[in-house]
Amino acid sequence: MAVTETRFKCLNCGHEYDGIYDSQVVQERTCPKCRSNSVRRLPKAKPDKAKK
Numbered sequence: 001m002a003v004t005e006t007r008f009k010c011l012n013c014g015h016e017y018d019g020i021y022d023s024q025v026v027q028e029r030t031c032p033k034c035r036s037n038s039v040r041r042l043p044k045a046k047p048d049k050a051k052k
Contacts, residue, residue, distance in 0.1 A: 006044075012036035 006021040010031035017032060021041055029039040 007042040008039050009042050010034060010036055011038040011040060016042070 003020060003022045005018055007016060008019050008029065009016045010033065013031060013034040013036065015031055015033040019029070028037055030037050031039055
């Protein structure tokens with residue numbers, strides 16, 4: 001996995017934002033809204049299968 005743009009969410013205040021993610025680099029992130037370091041990368045949304 002290379003460098004990709006992904007969605008992050010703060011577990012403290014719930015703020016979501018886009019950022020750059022590199023699986024090769026360990027990086028501590030802080031929320032741009034509340035400055036908490038409880039930030040997690042959100043999983044990519046899976047495309048919905050066509051309902052019959």
